[in-house]
Amino acid sequence: MPIEYELRDGALVWIRNPFTGVISYVVDLRDKSFAFTLGARGFAPPAATHLDEERMARATAGCPFCPGNESKAPSELIRVQPRDVPGWDGDPASPWAMRVFNNLFPRIPAELTGGRNESYVVVEDARHFLPAARLPSDLLFTGALSEAHFIRLMEVNAEVVQRAMGNPTVQSVVVRKNQGPESGASQPHIHQQIIGSPVCLPAVEGELRAAQSDARLWDELITLMQELDLTIDDGSEVVSYASPIGAFPRSYDVVMPRHRALLCELDGAGLRAFACAMHRILRFIGALPLDYEIHQAQDLPLHAHINVRRFPYSNVAGTLNLPQGIFDSVAALRRMNNG
Ligand SMILES: [Zn+2]
Ligand SMILES: [Zn+2]
Numbered sequence: 479m480p481i482e483y484e485l486r487d488g489a490l491v492w493i494r495n496p497f498t499g500v501i502s503y504v505v506d507l508r509d510k511s512f513a514f515t516l517g518a519r520g521f522a523p524p525a526a527t528h529l530d531e532e533r534m535a536r537a538t539a540g541c542p543f544c545p546g547n548e549s550k551a552p553s554e555l556i557r558v559q560p561r562d563v564p565g566w567d568g569d570p571a572s573p574w575a576m577r578v579f580n581n582l583f584p585r586i587p588a589e590l591t592g593g594r595n596e597s598y599v600v601v602e603d604a605r606h607f608l609p610a611a612r613l614p615s616d617l618l619f620t621g622a623l624s625e626a627h628f629i630r631l632m633e634v635n636a637e638v639v640q641r642a643m644g645n646p647t648v649q650s651v652v653v654r655k656n657q658g659p660e661s662g663a664s665q666p667h668i669h670q671q672i673i674g675s676p677v678c679l680p681a682v683e684g685e686l687r688a689a690q691s692d693a694r695l696w697d698e699l700i701t702l703m704q705e706l707d708l709t710i711d712d713g714s715e716v717v718s719y720a721s722p723i724g725a726f727p728r729s730y731d732v733v734m735p736r737h738r739a740l741l742c743e744l745d746g747a748g749l750r751a752f753a754c755a756m757h758r759i760l761r762f763i764g765a766l767p768l769d770y771e772i773h774q775a776q777d778l779p780l781h782a783h784i785n786v787r788r789f790p791y792s793n794v795a796g797t798l799n800l801p802q803g804i805f806d807s808v809a810a811l812r813r814m815n816n817g
Contacts, residue, residue, distance in 0.1 A: 481698055490706055495723040496695060497688045500796050502722050507801040526612035533614045534607060543601045543667035545573055552580040555598070556634060564626035568605050576631065577601045578638055585673045592647040596674030598638050602631055606667050618668045619657055621760040632753040635672060640742040642674035650679045650775065653741070658767030661787045682773050689778060696735055696779050710811045711755045715748060718755045720808050728786040728804050730759045733779050740774045752780065759784050762811050
């Protein structure tokens with residue numbers, strides 16, 4: 479089935495997500511007030527005080543993801559040394575720059591995956607706070623990592639995906655990031671999760687089913703994004719776009735149209751291209767709350783969904799409103815150089 483949408487005077491009015499059936503309506507929300515939903519977030523932070531320094535010291539002292547507290551987390555599976563993260567500018571005396579261990583709270587009970595916990599935590603950086611942090615809220619975030627560091631992180635992700643797939647009971651693996659409490663992150667220290675599942679993960683299963691009934695679906699989707707002028711990266715290997723069919727009003731997709739396999743099956747150049755396209759968007763979003771998921775399966779183009787969580791979720795009975803202005807970000811993203 480072709481993708482359903484309607485244009486008026488060349489502008490998108492609505493579009494139906496071919497995987498979920500959710501209809502997005504483009505609306506003018508310029509005069510709508512979000513003061514209530516956004517709460518106090520708009521206020522300028524107060525000047526730093528001695529108390530803030532104490533709170534920051536307490537935060538790192540009690541953080542299970544900070545160096546020195548390794549014993550508070552499950553046993554280590556992968557350790558990446560500072561010298562093995564290109565351009566890492568953290569403390570050169572840090573015992574590590576990235577670390578992987580099992581999640582203390584598995585997303586899927588271990589008894590369903592052969593008695594092995596297949597939920598992993600990847601600590602993306604040893605640093606809890608931004609280099610120039612003055613307030614307890616000045617947390618390090620993924621978009622602040624260098625591009626080279628993010629590529630290295632994606633290599634570690636691929637290694638963990640391969641490890642999980644080595645368990646014969648695991649059918650499907652997702653890479654998931656939550657940034658900020660608004661996206662459901664339970665730890666302030668920069669990290670992401672990787673989850674192995676004994677069944678094809680439902681979101682991926684839906685995408686596979688849709689692609690099976692229309693083999694050209696992803697190509698049609700990419701062509702439509704090009705026609706709507708929503709693409710950011712538009713190469714033969716990787717395509718990214720501001721998505722009008724995301725789970726949240728402001729979403730981006732990064733797709734490898736020709737790589738219909740797992741993250742750990744990408745070659746070095748492919749992995750770099752995928753990571754760079756994601757990093758460009760993450761750097762643009764910055765410290766705002768966000769989530770992303772990397773979806774992968776045999777016969778499915780490898781892709782990531784990135785959702786900005788600035789505005790609360792507003793799916794009503796399978797409909798979503800897209801503020802007209804969200805597409806303005808595309809031009810700014812295209813102008814942005816990676817680095
Ligand atoms: Zn920490
Ligand atoms: Zn997907």
